[in-house]
Amino acid sequence: MKYRFIENHVANAALPIDNPWSRVNQYPTLLVEKSGWRQWCRDPDTRHCFVSCLEGVAPDIRIGQDNPVFSASGLIVDFDSLLDLSDLKKLAKRHGECAPAWVSRTFSDNARFGWDFERPILIAGAHHWSAFAGIAIKALALNKHHAGFEREALTDPAKYYDVGREHVALTDEKIPFATLVQWSIEATRKIQMAPQEYKVPLEAIQAEVERRWPGRWRGPFTDGARGVRFWDPSANNDTAAVVREEGMLCYTGGQAFVTWREIFGVAFCRQFEAQQLAPIIDSTWYDGQRFWGKDTVSGFWQAIEKGDFTQRLRVSGYDQSKARGKTASKVDEIEGKIKTEKRVDAAAPFIHRPEGVILYNNMRFLNTARAKCMEPMPEAMGIPNPGFDDLKQNCGRLIYPFLRHFLGGENDQLWHLLAWVKHKYVNGYRRTPKRSQMTFLCGQQSTGKTFFIQAILTPILGGCGKGGSFLTGQNKWSAELAQCPLIAMDDDEGSSGDHRDMVRYTQRIKSIVANGELMFAQKFGSECAIEWLGALIAACNRDSHSLARSLPDLDLSVRNKIHLFLTNEVPFPGFSTLEENREILIKELPWFCRWLLDWNPPECTAERNEKRFGMNAYHHPDLLRDVSSQGYDEISWGVITAMMEMRAENFKTLASKADPWLYRASLVQMHADLVSTNAIYMRDLKVQVLQRCLQSLAKKGRPVSREIDSMGREVWAIDLRSHRIAEKKASEAVE
Secondary structure, three states: OOEEEEOOOOOOEOEEEOOHHHOOOOOOOOOOOHHHHHHHHHOOOOOOOEEEOEEEOOOOEOOEOOEOEEEEEEEEEEEEEEOOOOOHHHHOOOOOOOOOOEEEEOOOOEEEEEEEEEEEEEOOOHHHHHHHHHHHHHHOOHHHHOOOEOHHHHHOOOOOEEOOEEEEEOOOOEEOHHHHHHHHHHHHHHOOOOOOOOOOOHHHHHHHHHHHOOOOOOOOOOOOOEEOOOOOOOOOOOOOEEEOOOEEEEOOOOOOEEEHHHHHOHHHHHOOHHHHHHHHHHOEEEOOOOEEEEOOOOOOEEEEOHHHHHHHHHHOOOOOOOOOOOOOOHHHHHHHHHHHHOEOOEEEOOOOOOOEEEEEOOEEEEEOOOOOOOOOOOHHHOOOOOOHHHHHHHHOOOHHHHHHHHOOOOOHHHHHHHHHHHHHHHHHHOOOOOOOOEEEEEOOOOOOHHHHHHHHHHHHHOOOEEOHHHHOOOOOOOHHHHOOOEEEEEHHHOOOOOHHHHHHHHHHHHHHHHHOEEEEOOOOOOOEEEEOOOEEEEEEOOOHHHHHHHOOOOOOOOHHHEEEEEOOOOOOOOOOOHHHHHHHHHHHHHHHHHHHHHOOOOHHHOOOOOOOOOOOOOEOHHHHHHHHHHOHHHHHHHHHHHHHHHHHHHHHHHOOOOOOOEEEEOHHHHHHHHHHHOOOOOOOOOHHHHHHHHHHHHHOOOOEEEEEOOOOOEEEEEEHHHHHHHHHHHHHHHO
16 A cells, blocks of 8 residues: 655655654644644644545646645545444445455544555545545445544545554455546536637547557447546556546546647637537627626527626636636636627617627628518418409408408508508518608597507517607607507597797607618616617597697698598498407418418509608599698798787778788798787797798798898788688689
């Protein structure tokens, strides 16, 4: 049996000895307290025998951090209970796979047992020894062998034991080397044998072994397979090495564990770095503040704080500690690689665009959109160039009869509405979204407006958000709405009716429709403009109050950017219960999507004056008349003409020589006359608003013109006589 001993606890020399108990050792006679014993053990002048069955890489130096354990020839096990030598047979009893070889008494009169190995076995460092000792504890049933088993001492390879007193040999049994090999292999499965920068597949290792050392390895090259140390030309033991994921576990030679990098070199192993990191690098982005990765359950992009991302990497097996000689850990290297190679300016949804990075306004965006259009029925199941009546074949229970009734039959309204739906769905499904007008559905209550939006449009486009507060400027947070391919508004969410609110509301609709973008704003985050090519739709009743709140001011160049549809006044009679409607739609909607893809809208819907939106804007004549009479310009014109009538009557009374039917004034003077006369109605009127109203009225053909008077000043002329003539002609035309 081979042992190593140190003379005191501060000594560095580990001297060889075959029988420590044959050495003359004397305990100090005056020591009665344990603290005094420990102090004596640490005294550099102490000459005693502190023994170990383990040997370091440098065998003549004690085991420590700089000299890890290299081999073991036995086990020394302490038990924190008194030793009774009266029954040696009991002490020598086998409780596990092997009986102890000897026993001795410690300084505290406790028991210390020893197990001998058939021959020394190589150990690959402290972690390997700790796992190896753990397996030995179970195999030898040390917890049952004697009371007070001290596990911590056994698993510490740097522990040196007092040689003890009253050493007694118990048995000649030794733990077989084959058993030690099995324990060693099991131990390697419980720990990571070596820091592994690049995980190299064993298939690639096997191919490289055959390429470099043809015929040296026999049999399968799998985890746990045993064979020769193929890289060593002097090796000839066919069972002296075991394949592990990180390298080769050896029982001969000068190294207990040899990594793949040590065998094949860094260049060979590094080629697998890209393969190992690719799944993480490819699926992660960084926006300057947070990492972005896909949720494993939903598949949606989600923001990941740095701490959470670091935890993910640790769970995936990447070390956060720095290797010797390096300034960064593997976790730092991965995070740094993502920050430099997978950098985007921001993460935001781009509705119905392809996944990945999108360049917009010279900025790189990660597209985090979640909405997808509904999958249609297969093309082979569709009808070539279908007409509207062909929709009845597969959507005849609900969708076809509802659409046929919704806008009062098969008319231009219906064709324009379906053309708009096709424009949004087809381009969204093909991942090529296009701009489109905003659609307004106006009509009486219970005519199917909400059903059309929620039950038909929402599922086929992939979602819907309520956007009234955003469109009217009451709420600027648009992050949630930006994820929605359809933004809908009810009439109770419309503008307050105030002129300034109406201008904001109209301008926002105009901006989103014309520019195809909105400001992406989220709490605790920065704002930026993003593309938004979803669908805008509003449902409102036809009463004057609802129209005034829901419809934008058509005088603000917005007429070509909206559709005005008037629904059937008669409620649709074909609705069933909500559950029955839902079951029918589950079957019919994919067929409706197929029909939209194959259907060609009639010529009346084709784009003529407006090339941006894919189709011509439709305005129902009755709605257009209602809206036109309620615009702010028309209200202002009514107040202006009323003021002119009052002025004309006053001029008659005063017998003024001035023309009572013609009014010339600067903007300031006109504003003062209007406000003083009609303060209740014109509370929102300002000079700038008045100028815009007059310019708009002139474009509409009202008898308003801008002139330069004799003093070179700009004045506005209003001809009341021409207005009266025009009103009389309009009245006669109606009659």
